[in-house]
Amino acid sequence: MDPDPRVLVVAVDDVLVGPLCEGLDQLGWPTITARTADAAVLALKDTAVVAAVVALRGLEGQATVARLRDAAAPRYLPILMIGGDAVEGGDVDLMMSSPPHPAQAALRLEQLTRAGIAEEEFRLRQATFAAHGVSLQAPDVGETPLQILTAGAADRRFLAMANALAAAGAEVVAAPTPYTAFDYLHERAFDAAVLWGGQDHAPALSIASGMKRNTRLYHIPLILYLRGAAGVELADLFRRGFADVAAAETPEDETAERVLALARNHRRRQAIRRALDSVRGSDLMDAATGLFTRDLFASHLARVAEGARLRNRALSVCVLRVAEREQVIQARSGGWLDRAMPQIGAMVSRLVRVEDTAARLGPELFALVLPATGAAAARMAAERISAVIACTAFDAGKDRSPFVVEFDVGVAEMQDGETPAAVLERASANLIKV
The missing domain is CATH 3.40.50.2300 (Response regulator)
Structure with a gap:
């Protein structure tokens, strides 16, 4: 997988997008520029592109967008168009009449990218649950006005x-x-x-x-x-x-x-x-925490890994193990750590993004699979979850001070040719104290 995913900028010249490209590059969103729709299609086939920016000046908007969508399939490609209106742009995710501030563009591209990945993850999870005899209903956005x-x-x-x-x-x-x-x-x-x-x-x-x-x-x-x-x-x-x-x-x-x-x-x-979340009470899920069980997680990880290869996207796995601390040892002996696990599992499920999958692999062992996420970003996410949970005090019984739970964290990014089991094993081998 390409370790350096880029933003594809389609523009006949730099009049509209020159400063924007420079700003995105500085913010860690490297850009690659195509001067024609044909060049853009070739770039999509040869490079890991996470999003596209189209400057309408000198281009046929709807036709260009349609070609980009087809070339990127099956990956969903977020498209930001500059310099036109919705009629000219057709099926774009966001239309802006003038170039945005680079920080603004980076933020919106991140939002659009994550939204597309969440949609892909939902379809993958539907397939995983269907393979185990459970129907995952389509999201209901309701009929009320925004x-x-x-x-x-x-x-x-x-x-x-x-x-x-x-x-x-x-x-x-x-x-x-x-x-x-x-x-x-x-x-x-x-x-x-x-x-x-x-x-x-x-x-x-x-x-x-x-x-x-x-x-x-x-x-x-x-x-x-x-x-x-x-x-x-x-x-x-x-x-x-x-x-x-x-x-x-x-x-x-x-x-x-x-x-x-x-x-x-x-x-x-x-x-x-x-x-x-509607399947958290299913027999497939861990009864105490509502998270994926070990077997369900293994099945879904294989499906997500195949999807990542098909879409040429990064994929990282994190393992979080309750760290051995004196407070935890005492709480474990009195059964208070087991009593805290449902709350800890609920916190993990709320702290991950919509598109991430959290599992309970053992009594005190959790795992996360983070699609379209490199190792560095995955470690930050896992350490953030650990830090939030470490700020929570859990009951240790009458006349005893509450205890806190810290985690050892291991992270691994899937490499070319690596099996899902191997990347999970490598993440477990990388466990270190946060």
Whole structure:
């Protein structure tokens, strides 16, 4: 597998995409440029491409997109188009009239890529469960309109964007202050939130900060709609957790469509997670934790590994083993560690991404399979899970202090020609203290 997956940029010249390509390269998203649709198709066949950016200037949009989709199959290729509208672009994932900030493009490409991988994983998991006689129902996104929260003082442009959302069929709830915004957020579920960055960005940043500290609200996509760009550092805004930032000159209709795209993606991912969680009580799953059993995990790992080879994608396996600590030894002897395992398993399942698979391989041994993830990113994910669980205190019985659980972590990225069993064994052999 190609260790250096790239973003394919299709553009007849660098007028629209030159600075964007340079910025993506600096952010760790190396680009490869094709000047024609024919060259783009060849690049897709010869290079591991994770996403595509198409500059419409000088290209036939719909025909180019269709050719890219066909050439990338069976892999889903996220496509961002610049310089046109939805009619010209056809089946693109995101349309922007002007080039985005590189940090913004990188974030959206990551979101689109992970969404596509989640869809692929759902189909693979359907096949795994079907092979064991269990039907995994399709994700149900519901029939209710998309729920959008708009937070900020009334302004002509902000109201125009909200009207555009409503005209597109979304249900818009307006909150004039951060206090009312959080009241609404705690009362009902939203698919996205748009924050107005007027003369003072402090209220919007306050709402964003509060949402990112709340596990229930963390994944709701946040969009900042700027009144003016003066004094704004876009890269910092994306680091604060904003999924998109609409510049002052962005047309209200385009901003609304970008909001709706994020909202639809969020609702779909939530529906996939619910569909995947629906089998947690199945006899196939570990009774205590609801995670995959050893046998089911082995079966699914083989299927995911074959899918990764077919799509020329990376695949990593992580192993997490309860570390031998004095607190754990004492808790184990009293049976308190066994009592904590259902909670630990539930935490593992919530901390992995929708497209990741978590399993319980033994009484104190867990494993993760992370599609489209290299070894370094996989280790970060496993260590993050370990760190979160290590912050949780578990009951150790009357008159005894609660205990904490830490993990030894092992990670291995599947190599060319390596069997699924071998990569799991190599991850187990790499176990080290976090």
